[in-house]
Amino acid sequence: MSYDPTEQSNYSGQPIQLYDIRYHNERWLFAATDNPQTLPGIFGGVDVYQPIATDDGEIMDSTDASQDGTSLRIPSTSSLATRLLRARPNGDFFFYIRRCHEGDPDAPIIWSGTIASAQRTEIAVCEIQARSMLASLRRSGLWSSYERNCPLPLYSPRCGVDKEAYKNIGRVAGMNGREIYINEAATRPDGYFAGGFMEWTNEEGARERKFIEFHAGSLIGVLDSGAGITVNLEVTLYAGCEHNMATCINRFNNQSNYGGFPKLPGVNPFAGDPVF
Numbered sequence: 001m002s003y004d005p006t007e008q009s010n011y012s013g014q015p016i017q018l019y020d021i022r023y024h025n026e027r028w029l030f031a032a033t034d035n036p037q038t039l040p041g042i043f044g045g046v047d048v049y050q051p052i053a054t055d056d057g058e059i060m061d062s063t064d065a066s067q068d069g070t071s072l073r074i075p076s077t078s079s080l081a082t083r084l085l086r087a088r089p090n091g092d093f094f095f096y097i098r099r100c101h102e103g104d105p106d107a108p109i110i111w112s113g114t115i116a117s118a119q120r121t122e123i124a125v126c127e128i129q130a131r132s133m134l135a136s137l138r139r140s141g142l143w144s145s146y147e148r149n150c151p152l153p154l155y156s157p158r159c160g161v162d163k164e165a166y167k168n169i170g171r172v173a174g175m176n177g178r179e180i181y182i183n184e185a186a187t188r189p190d191g192y193f194a195g196g197f198m199e200w201t202n203e204e205g206a207r208e209r210k211f212i213e214f215h216a217g218s219l220i221g222v223l224d225s226g227a228g229i230t231v232n233l234e235v236t237l238y239a240g241c242e243h244n245m246a247t248c249i250n251r252f253n254n255q256s257n258y259g260g261f262p263k264l265p266g267v268n269p270f271a272g273d274p275v276f
C-alpha cells in the first residue's frame with residue numbers, strides 16, 4: 001500500500017518520523033523507532049535511518065512565516081548533539097523531516113528548514129530549534145538605510161572585494177580558550193584581521209569558520225570559543241573591515257563600491273528642529 005492510502009486509513013498506518021540533517025558533507029539520519037529504516041534517499045541512492053530516542057515538537061505553520069518552525073529533543077550524547085553543542089554552527093544545518101509507515105518505502109518530505117539553535121536543556125537532553133525555509137526568505141524590514149558606515153557584508157557580491165586577494169595562510173602555534181596564537185598574523189598591522197574570519201578544514205573534511213573579534217601581533221581572538229581548533233592546525237586568515245571609508249580606501253581600494261554615506265549631515269531636517 002502506498003503512503004497516501006495508508007496515511008488516510010483508520011487502522012493500517014504505523015507512522016514513523018524520519019530526520020535527515022545535513023551540514024556540508026556531513027549527514028545525520030535518525031528514525032523515531034526501534035529498528036533501522038532503509039529507504040530511497042531524498043536526492044537519490046539509499047539511506048539508512050538509525051533509531052534514536054526523540055521528542056519532537058509541533059510543526060508550526062501559520063500566516064506569520066517568521067514564527068514557523070519546530071523543535072526536536074535528542075540525547076545529548078548523540079553525534080548530532082555533540083556536533084551542535086561543540087561550537088556555534090558556521091553555516092546552515094539543513095533539516096528535513098520525512099514520514100513513512102512500517103514496511104512502506106514511500107517517505108515524502110513533510111517539513112524542511114534549517115537549525116536555528118541547539119542547547120542542553122537537561123543533562124541528557126539536547127533541544128534543537130529549527131525554522132522553516134520560508135521563515136528565512138520572508139524576513140521583513142529594510143536591509144539598508146542612510147548611514148555613514150557601510151552596511152555591506154565584507155566579500156559579498158555587492159561589496160565586490162575578492163577575499164582570495166586578502167587571505168593569509170598560517171599555523172596555530174598555541175591557544176588559550178578563544179585566544180589563538182598564529183605567528184603569521186604578526187606580519188600584518190594590529191587590527192588587520194579584526195572583523196574578518198578564520199577558516200580551516202575539520203576532521204570530517206568540511207570547512208569551518210570563526211569570526212575574528214580582535215587582532216594584536218600574533219594573537220587572534222575568535223568569537224564564541226576555540227572549539228575545533230588545535231595546535232599546528234593550518235588555517236586561513238582573511239582581512240577584516242571597519243566598514244568606514246578610510247579602511248575601504250586604504251586597505252581595499254574599493255571606494256567605488258562603498259555602501260555608506262560618509263558626507264551625511266549631522267542635523268536631520270525632518271526632526272522638527274529649526275534649521276537656522
